[in-house]
Amino acid sequence: RKEVEQDPGPFNVPEGATVAFNCTYSNSASQSFFWYRQDCRKEPKLLMSVYSSGNEDGRFTAQLNRASQYISLLIRDSKLSDSATYLCVVIGSWGKLQFGAGTQVVVTP
Amino acid sequence: NAGVTQTPKFQVLKTGQSMTLQCAQDMNHEYMSWYRQDPGMGLRLIHYSVGAGITDQGEVPNGYNVSRSTTEDFPLRLLSAAPSQTSVYFCASRDDTEAFFGQGTRLTVV
Numbered sequence: 251r252k253e254v255e256q257d258p259g260p261f262n263v264p265e266g267a268t269v270a271f272n273c274t275y276s277n278s279a280s281q282s283f284f285w286y287r288q289d290c291r292k293e294p295k296l297l298m299s300v301y302s303s304g305n306e307d308g309r310f311t312a313q314l315n316r317a318s319q320y321i322s323l324l325i326r327d328s329k330l331s332d333s334a335t336y337l338c339v340v341i342g343s344w345g346k347l348q349f350g351a352g353t354q355v356v357v358t359p
Numbered sequence: 360n361a362g363v364t365q366t367p368k369f370q371v372l373k374t375g376q377s378m379t380l381q382c383a384q385d386m387n388h389e390y391m392s393w394y395r396q397d398p399g400m401g402l403r404l405i406h407y408s409v410g411a412g413i414t415d416q417g418e419v420p421n422g423y424n425v426s427r428s429t430t431e432d433f434p435l436r437l438l439s440a441a442p443s444q445t446s447v448y449f450c451a452s453r454d455d456t457e458a459f460f461g462q463g464t465r466l467t468v469v
Binding site: 256258282284286291292293294295296299337339344345346347348349350351352 | 390392394396399400401402403404407409415417447449451453455456457458460461462463
């Protein structure tokens, strides 16, 4: 079983709609969680950290559920520019960054 | 503010050749790592380092060597390139709040 798992998608989303997807992690001792965005196999870039109490950054909301060991990302009022692959990143044992395979989001006009 | 500098951006190797991918960061991060990304596989950890003089294997270390003689530099060496090493490689360094990535190296082994 992979340590970090994501639904690969693609999630096809009409412009203006809301999309949400999850990421599960297997190491219950994981302490830090992030969502990264990756465009066309360019380098990943930080979208937002995920805090225990949940957090928002504009149209993006991240949640952490430690009991069920998953994090989620919700995108409201989707824009065409939100089309990308969203990577779930977990800091696991020995401080290693562990990545999910990514969830592809395609926003259509 | 350079961040993470990774070179080269593109490389074509013949099977059996060796090469070194360079990675340097100017943020004084202790933690650095190398990943490869293949279609549908996400980023897989090759090797990582938690400080100068300390390295360890990741998920897919075979065929690769690393060293960390300074905090700034973390080169990745391919000892004898194989077609299975055709991939996109990313170097990363991180602090407690964020990981920063190099621009990637697109490597083709023929």
